[in-house]
Amino acid sequence: MTYEELEAIKAILGHWSPETMPYQVFENREEYDGALRQLAEKGIIRPCGGGWLLTERGEELLRPYKVENAVILAAGGSDMSSKSIYSLPKGLFIKDGETLIERQIRQLRDVGIYDITVVVGYKQELYFFLMEKYGVRLAVNVAPSKGNVLSLAAQGVELSNTYICNCDNYFAENPFSPYEYRSFHATIQKDDTSHELVVRKDADGRIAEVVTQSNAGECIYGHAYMDRAFSARFKELLVEQLSLFRVDMLFWEEFLSRNADVLDMKARCYDSEYLLEFDSVQEIQNIDGLFLDNVSQKVNEKICAILNCKPDEIANIEILPKGLTNILFSFSVHDERYIFRYPGDFSEAFIYRDREVRAQKMAAEAGVDTTYVYIDESGCKLSKFRQNCEDLSGRYYKELGLMCEIARKIRAMHDQSISMPDWPHYYNNPIQAADHLMELASQMKGNLFERFAAERESIRRLYDYTERDGIEKRMCHNDINADNILITDTTFDIIDWEFAGYNDPAYDFGRVIGGYECEDPAVEAIVSAYLGYACSELELLHWLAYAAIHNWYYFNWALYVESIGNSSRDWMIFFYRQVKKFTAYCLPRYGQIYGEG
Numbered sequence: 001m002t003y004e005e006l007e008a009i010k011a012i013l014g015h016w017s018p019e020t021m022p023y024q025v026f027e028n029r030e031e032y033d034g035a036l037r038q039l040a041e042k043g044i045i046r047p048c049g050g051g052w053l054l055t056e057r058g059e060e061l062l063r064p065y066k067v068e069n070a071v072i073l074a075a076g077g078s079d080m081s082s083k084s085i086y087s088l089p090k091g092l093f094i095k096d097g098e099t100l101i102e103r104q105i106r107q108l109r110d111v112g113i114y115d116i117t118v119v120v121g122y123k124q125e126l127y128f129f130l131m132e133k134y135g136v137r138l139a140v141n142v143a144p145s146k147g148n149v150l151s152l153a154a155q156g157v158e159l160s161n162t163y164i165c166n167c168d169n170y171f172a173e174n175p176f177s178p179y180e181y182r183s184f185h186a187t188i189q190k191d192d193t194s195h196e197l198v199v200r201k202d203a204d205g206r207i208a209e210v211v212t213q214s215n216a217g218e219c220i221y222g223h224a225y226m227d228r229a230f231s232a233r234f235k236e237l238l239v240e241q242l243s244l245f246r247v248d249m250l251f252w253e254e255f256l257s258r259n260a261d262v263l264d265m266k267a268r269c270y271d272s273e274y275l276l277e278f279d280s281v282q283e284i285q286n287i288d289g290l291f292l293d294n295v296s297q298k299v300n301e302k303i304c305a306i307l308n309c310k311p312d313e314i315a316n317i318e319i320l321p322k323g324l325t326n327i328l329f330s331f332s333v334h335d336e337r338y339i340f341r342y343p344g345d346f347s348e349a350f351i352y353r354d355r356e357v358r359a360q361k362m363a364a365e366a367g368v369d370t371t372y373v374y375i376d377e378s379g380c381k382l383s384k385f386r387q388n389c390e391d392l393s394g395r396y397y398k399e400l401g402l403m404c405e406i407a408r409k410i411r412a413m414h415d416q417s418i419s420m421p422d423w424p425h426y427y428n429n430p431i432q433a434a435d436h437l438m439e440l441a442s443q444m445k446g447n448l449f450e451r452f453a454a455e456r457e458s459i460r461r462l463y464d465y466t467e468r469d470g471i472e473k474r475m476c477h478n479d480i481n482a483d484n485i486l487i488t489d490t491t492f493d494i495i496d497w498e499f500a501g502y503n504d505p506a507y508d509f510g511r512v513i514g515g516y517e518c519e520d521p522a523v524e525a526i527v528s529a530y531l532g533y534a535c536s537e538l539e540l541l542h543w544l545a546y547a548a549i550h551n552w553y554y555f556n557w558a559l560y561v562e563s564i565g566n567s568s569r570d571w572m573i574f575f576y577r578q579v580k581k582f583t584a585y586c587l588p589r590y591g592q593i594y595g596e597g
Helices: 003-012 029-041 056-065 100-110 129-134 228-241 252-258 282-286 290-294 297-307 345-349 353-365 400-415 430-445 453-467 505-509 521-531 537-563 571-593
Strands: 045-048 051-054 069-074 116-120 137-140 162-166 184-190 198-201 207-211 217-226 266-269 315-320 326-333 336-343 372-375 381-384 474-476 485-487 492-494 501-503
Touching: 003 029, 003 051, 003 056, 029 045, 029 051, 051 056, 069 100, 100 116, 100 129, 100 162, 129 137, 198 217, 207 252, 217 228, 228 252, 297 326, 297 336, 297 372, 297 381, 353 372, 353 400, 353 474, 353 501, 400 474, 400 492, 400 505, 400 521, 430 453, 430 537, 453 537, 453 571, 474 505, 505 521, 505 537, 521 537, 537 571
Parallel strands: 069 116, 069 162, 116 137, 184 266
Antiparallel strands: 045 051, 162 217, 184 217, 198 207, 315 326, 326 336, 336 381, 372 381, 474 501, 485 492
């Protein structure tokens, strides 16, 4: 029996139709009809009531192609696991009242596949209910943080004529069948493959290599099937190679690529709307309804209460890439667009929500942030969405007028906190805060206090000098940068008050003057714009010193973020360089002023 003949039999049995094929087998209807004629000539099918019926000989010939079992890979955590809404394993995300993994189990059972093994690891206890509810077996990947090739080597995983599935797949239609002809991996065509594994095929459609690239290509996506011969060879190679250097860090498809010369697996390209999965926060919106179904019900209720709307009026949801510590999504209600922020778990180490709430409300009262709609001390926040904001990347630091206007905007906020009687509750000592983060980061990175002892001592000396300057403290934003400034034709807002606290007003200028050289006249102009008069030599030095102090705190923030497995991108080295530059300039000058040079 040929591959085309088996696919024609699957159509006869109702597993797909030639008109709505999710993957291409026949070029046209004539080829399909030709395969039916061949099957009839071989005595595999016979006419019956205007259709076709499988003969006893056909049933016997089908037996070697019978799918015997399925393995669902559910051991890994998610790259989103630090985000509190996404702290569940991805297989337990809910779509239309059903978890993704239960949907796959149901789809497998619908075609007669009841022998199902789920490989668990990350939060494995949350999958235990599947054993009683569906009779599945659980196998444990003891090292889920490594490559998922270990899941296929886990004790209890049997490979024969076997579907290999991922727990985070969503199939609009059932992709499974009781019969498969040969080993294959599902693929889809994508224009941007920068976060995907891409297949390179030989002339027969066989996977010759799996690579990473950023241009268009055919990507590994969805499920796979291993036939009996492939499974036997795959298991042999696993035993031989798993102890080799870094093999246990591979995806199983990369292990296939490593051994593609002796492992015969085809690529089966599906329509991109047929197979869906998500590996990032942004990709979750590709599955309609998956995002809102997995946001806390309290969040939906909160949005509805604040905006006086119903859940089905929340529309046009888009998850935003901005933000290292939070989930942000925009949406529309009653033709108005908003942004909702849901806090990330690990932000609790450096975010004081009571400070943020107080500062946010003060900024709204001062007209500094007119996007404000709602905030609470759980970290949830609702804001108006600003359309057509200017791209400041070409203007920030380059246009002195803009930087001076930012300085005056900062002053408006600071003036709101003059004579603030409860300031001790919101006091933020940047040196103590930085030490706190360094202590936390040292738990994973070793003794950072020893490693950066010289820099820490220099910053402490600089801070002591600034305290002698007698500058009155104010309620500050503490994280002003180009991303937190929104300018349109009619609005000018400073947003995102998470790092707010009552401290030295110069702390707000760390990245306002930080892009300049220390003796650039623009720095004096910006500080003078803030003060409302020509700044003195000491005032200028004070503001420059706080550029060092500001960047020292954020250098420690980056150390902490990296210590818990999250990326700070290239910010850590940026902050470190800023610390060195401004400290080297300010310390000797302060020494001369205070007679300690």
